[in-house]
Amino acid sequence: MAIWDDVIPESDLKNFRKAQYGGETELGSKPAIVVVDMSWGFVDSRYGRGNSEQGWPAVRAIQRLLERGREAGVPIFFTTGYNDTSDASHGRWKSAVAPDPVENDIVPELAPRPDEPVLRKRRASAFFGTDLLEFLIYHGIDTLIVTGMTTSGCVRATVVDAFSYNYIVVIPEECVGDRGVVSHKVSLFDMHMKYADVLPLERVLSYLAERRPAAAAVSS
Amino acid sequence: MAIWDDVIPESDLKNFRKAQYGGETELGSKPAIVVVDMSWGFVDSRYGRGNSEQGWPAVRAIQRLLERGREAGVPIFFTTGYNDTSDASHGRWKSAVAPDPVENDIVPELAPRPDEPVLRKRRASAFFGTDLLEFLIYHGIDTLIVTGMTTSGCVRATVVDAFSYNYIVVIPEECVGDRGVVSHKVSLFDMHMKYADVLPLERVLSYLAERRPAAAAVSS
Amino acid sequence: MAIWDDVIPESDLKNFRKAQYGGETELGSKPAIVVVDMSWGFVDSRYGRGNSEQGWPAVRAIQRLLERGREAGVPIFFTTGYNDTSDASHGRWKSAVAPDPVENDIVPELAPRPDEPVLRKRRASAFFGTDLLEFLIYHGIDTLIVTGMTTSGCVRATVVDAFSYNYIVVIPEECVGDRGVVSHKVSLFDMHMKYADVLPLERVLSYLAERRPAAAAVSS
């Protein structure tokens, strides 16, 4: 059973099978985690672009992921928006919602640690106009675990860029959320077919647990 | 009536309205057209990744668009894949389909003219690993009309990049196609909400007709 | 007489003439100005990487340029470094100088106005890891006037990127500076040969004066 089973008809699935899309990828040995836009403005329905129904459950799932990632010594990156409001900064976003700076504050449950970079961005992808790419190269990363909001927006744009740069991409299903149920499910389907592996959080937690350094290594 | 009306429920629409997404953008004065991957491999069902059902109607719609675009002197760009097959070139695509070089030949109905660049690419976006961006800048383009296949794949990746670079983006609905009906409709919805204007082909043809240089200008 | 005349021998010049490099470009109709890294750390010799001898004269020349640029309503962008000091943020810079946050403060003589973006960057080019490119596209810029420090470092990297993206590039000679006299002169030579026009500040001021909107236009 996949989360998209009730929206993708068999006639569509047939065409993706014919193209031999889908399947599962062997994960790499050097993962990093990126947490996309888990700020008040997206997580919480009291803000125009927010959706508590999908946002808060994602917060709790990402908490579990970060705990395991920190134990394993995996590099963790956060993104959020800029607080400026000029026309060129807003660009071509088809949204008139005026950002309140608090909308760009990451929710306290997911507060970044001092050594975890928070990258400001103005567009959809976590790579666009940021230093994420060279940070990943610096750390010799081969696998990017992508989480956050929204699935069909900034998460998907980040996944497509990471895939294009030849990273193995993993999306822990419970760790992403959207403002639309159908957009969420269909983006998960599209990404799992072509660019990434959509996996249950438990599978990703196990993968990270295997990366946990031995006690000796930790103390060094 | 929008093409996505039968797949996006009212409860989702409500959230997008709350965020003030959607709406229509004023188009710019210097458009260009990009035709993404209208090659045998995507257009025609005899190839693994192809879908004649959506591909050939898109061919006919793009023919009309190109005719009008050429009359208006609008720069036109094509993309298609590379014919090499190394592991690094294939990268992280989750498809095992071995490419036959003919799959990368653009269908003859849409044959590029000698002055219309054909950009080879290995990833989803027409901007990734190509010179499309600096070509647009050279011509002072402000509006990009995106067509081709597949809607949820290379078209969408191209749209997100063009939007991110601050181009006004237009998708003539009849000029794009996919291998899945639901992926097609939901990507059109997602893009129209946030990044681009999905418009009937007739509207885009009228817009191009207004750009047609006067007889005197043409003769110069 | 060119500033590089005393360092580039005739035997070298002969090879550049054979390649038909050099010459002058017609400037465009939509210029923008970028002021690269005119912060305490580069302008002033009291800091490790700074050089007052070239820095402060450049400050005074840029002041004149900005005054004229603001009269002409030309978009102006500033860059400076980030204040963080992690290993990945420092990256491969071959400098051990620990940055004092004040080193990244732009000198008060060149204080940006509220509507003039200050883009933070970690690498040499003003385009790398920043939103400069999409800001230029938003404003329909065709010509980039590059100023700041250092000529052979961040200025040159910015010039090469702007050239690569197909912008016409102008370097007002008095508005750039370096920590080495020879590096400064030879970079000006290299850039003037291949990528940009190195022009006297007066020429660039005249060019901007022609762009000044008429009184009526200003009041609108």
Added chain:
Amino acid sequence: MAIWDDVIPESDLKNFRKAQYGGETELGSKPAIVVVDMSWGFVDSRYGRGNSEQGWPAVRAIQRLLERGREAGVPIFFTTGYNDTSDASHGRWKSAVAPDPVENDIVPELAPRPDEPVLRKRRASAFFGTDLLEFLIYHGIDTLIVTGMTTSGCVRATVVDAFSYNYIVVIPEECVGDRGVVSHKVSLFDMHMKYADVLPLERVLSYLAERRPAAAAVSS
């Protein structure tokens, strides 16, 4: 003795020492080699942009490097220009030299093997408008050995980009060449100070020899 000793005065050196630039970097464990534009048009004086005096010696040095690199199983990439001649493709290059397609043919002494990608490019950097970056990421590269022509042009632009993406960059001094002696020396100085290690070819050959797989590994 460094190659730039006769052009960089002590007064300049003093400023670079004050900034703690220069020094030597520890090379990484996963190198790749890029051979930039070693085509007839640059290597040989019979073409407008070419310089046999520096080009042919660089050919012989690169031959030695490639032999050792192939023994060590190091990924090797080549670049050369496109053969098209449209205005947008030519872009802002300040050279009127009309390219003869043969100018873009890599000299036979350095003929790429079938599994060594030849990346076409229109601008200075080997990364600009190409897939070099994602190829490096695919192979998990941490160190890029940059060779070819010209030192102050496409080699330097490639070095600055590789450095910016956080690769350790090495330039075997004998493996690069320019059309100007001073531009060559000063670019080597600038790059060694800030972005890369300029090393004798012998040092780089030894480094590659240490990477040579054991006999058993080779036979697999």
